[in-house]
Amino acid sequence: MTPVIDGDERLAAELGGLLRPRHRIAAAAVVTPEEVKTASIGTRLESDFEVGSISKGFTGLLYADSIARGEVDPQTTLSELLPLETAPVGRVTLRSLSEHRSGLPSLPSAAQPYRRTMALWRKGTNPYGEDLEQLLDQARTVKPGRPRPRYSNFGFELLGHALASAADTDYTSLLQERIAAPLGLNCCYTPATTDELRDGALTGTSRKGHPREPWTGEALAPAGGIRATITAMANLTKALLEGTAPGLHALEPVAPFSTGARIGAAWITIRVKGRTITWHNGGTGGFRSWIGLDRDAGTGVVILSATSASVDRHGFTLLTGLKTAS
Template sequence: MSALGEEAGELLGPKHTTYVVARVAPGDTEVDAVGAGVHDDVELGSVSKGVTGFLWRDAVARGTLAEDARLGEHLAVPQALADIRLSALATHTSGLPRLAGGDVLRRTWALWRAGRNPYREDLAGLLAQLDGVELGKPRPAYSNLGFQLLGHAVSSAAATPYPDLVAQRIAEPLGLVDTYVPLAPAQLRPGAVAPRNRAGRVVEPWANEAIAPAGGVRASAADLAVLLRAMLDRTVAGADALEPSTPFGRSMRIGAGWLTGPMLRRTVTWHNGGTGGFRSFVGIDRDHGVGVALVSASTRSVDGAGARLLAEAGDA
C-alpha cells in the first residue's frame, strides 16, 4: 500500500476495506487501490452526471446540439415535457422530480432489503414512465431523471448509444482503458470490483440502459487520475461543463452537472455519488492545480475523506 492509500485509509476508517484513490498535483500523480488493483473498475454513481455534462457541452461545441435545444426535439417525451431545455436538465433547474415512476417506495425497499438495483428499465421503459410526470417550478432541485434524459437526448442527437459516446468522446481521446458503461451485469469486465452495502454484503451492480447517464459509468484508479489531470488542464471534451453558471443552493454554483463552491477553505469543483454498493467523490481545486478521486465499495460516505485529501494536496 502506498502512502496515499494509507492516508486515504486513515481518513476513511477501518470499515472501508476496498477502495481506489487517485491524486494529481503539479508535476505529480499518485494512484492506489486497496482490496483491488489500480486497473480494476468501480461504479462512479452520480459522478456519471459530470461525464454526461462533458458530453452535452461537447455536443454543443461540435454543433450536434443547439445551445437552446429542447428535450422533445430528441426524445419521444410527453408534450408537457417537450419544451424543457437541455441546459435546464444540465443545471438541475428543469422542474422535473428526482425520479420517474410511481413505485419509488417499492424500489427503495428492494434496494435496502435485498440489495437490488432499483433502476432496471431500458430507455423505452424510462420514457414510458414519463406519462403523468408533472413539472415543478424551474428552480434548483437535484434530479436523477433529468440527467437520465439529458444523456439519452445527447446520444439520440449523435445517433450513438450512450456507452459508445462515452468511449468515443471521453475514454478513447484521453486513453482511459478501464472506463466503460455496462448496460447489464453480464457486461461487467473481469476486473470489476463487487459492490457492497453498509454491512459488507455483495449487492447488485447498477448496470442498465436507463440509469447509465446519471449513474452507470465505471472507471479505475488509474483512469481517474488521467481524468483529473484532463479536467485541470481542460483537455477533456466539453471542459466548459466545469464552469459554474447557475446558482445552486446557498453557496454553490453549477455548470453542466459539476458543482463549484467552498470546501475546507478552498474553492472546489466536484461531484459525489452513491449506488447500492459504492460511494464516490471526484473534485479539483483549480487555484492550486490539484485533484482527488476516491471511490469505496461501501455505502459509507467518502466525501469528508476526499475533501481532506484534496485540501492536504493543496497545502503541499
C-alpha cells in the same frame, strides 16, 4: 491473493488512515502539476468501481461538448431529440436538465421509487435496470413542476440519451468516442446488464458489509451507470486540470444551486478553506465516490470505495491538504 495495497504505498497508507475500518476496499488518485499518484487498498488498481452520480459529471462534459460542436444549444428541448413530442416533458430544455433546474422529480412515480428503495434496503437489489424505451414510457407520464434547483437522476438520464440522439448514436458509444478513447481511460464503461461486467468488476457492499447487486441498465448510464478504474479516473482528472478534456465549460458555475454553492453542467463549485473547489460525488447500493478539483492550484483528488458509506469528507480533506501551486 488480492494484495492489501497496490500502487503508491504512501498514498495507500494515507487512504487507509482516512477510510478504515469502515471502507476496506477503496482506491484513490492524487493529481498535481508535478505528478499523478494512484493507490488501492483491499484490491488491485485494475479493479473497477461503480462511480454513481459522478456519471453526471461525464454527461455534463458531453453536454458542453455537444454545444461546442453545434449539435445542440442550451434551449434545445427534449422533444427535438427524443420521441416525446406530445408529452409535457418534451418542452424541457437541455440547459435546465444540466443545471438540475428542469422541474423534473428525482425519479418518476411510474418507476415506483418507494417500492424499489425498499427492495434495495431489504434485499440489495438494483433499483434501476430500464432500457431506453422503458425510460421514455416513464417520461411520457411526467408533468414537470416549477423550475427550481432540484437534483434529478431522471433528468440526467434523459439529458444523456438526448445528447446521444443528437449525435446519431447511443450513450455508451458517445461516452467511448468523445471521452474514454480520446483521454485514454483504460476502463470506463456502462454495463446494461450484469453479463457486461468486466472480470475486474468489484461487488459493492452496504455499510454493514452485505453485498449489493450491481447497478446496471441502459437508461441509468448517463446519471449513475458508469464503472471505472481509479487509473481511468486519474486520467480524467489530469485532463480536466490540464484543459485537454472535451466540454470543459461544464465546470464553469453558471447558476446558484444551494447555500454557498453554484452549478455548471452537473459540476458543483463551492469555497472550502479559502479555496475554490469544483466537485461531484456519487453513491449506489454498494459504492461511494468523490472527485474534486482545485483548478487554481492545478490539483485534484478522486476516491472510490466499494462500501456505501460517504467519502465526501475524506475527499475534501485530501484535496485541501495538498499544497497549492506556486
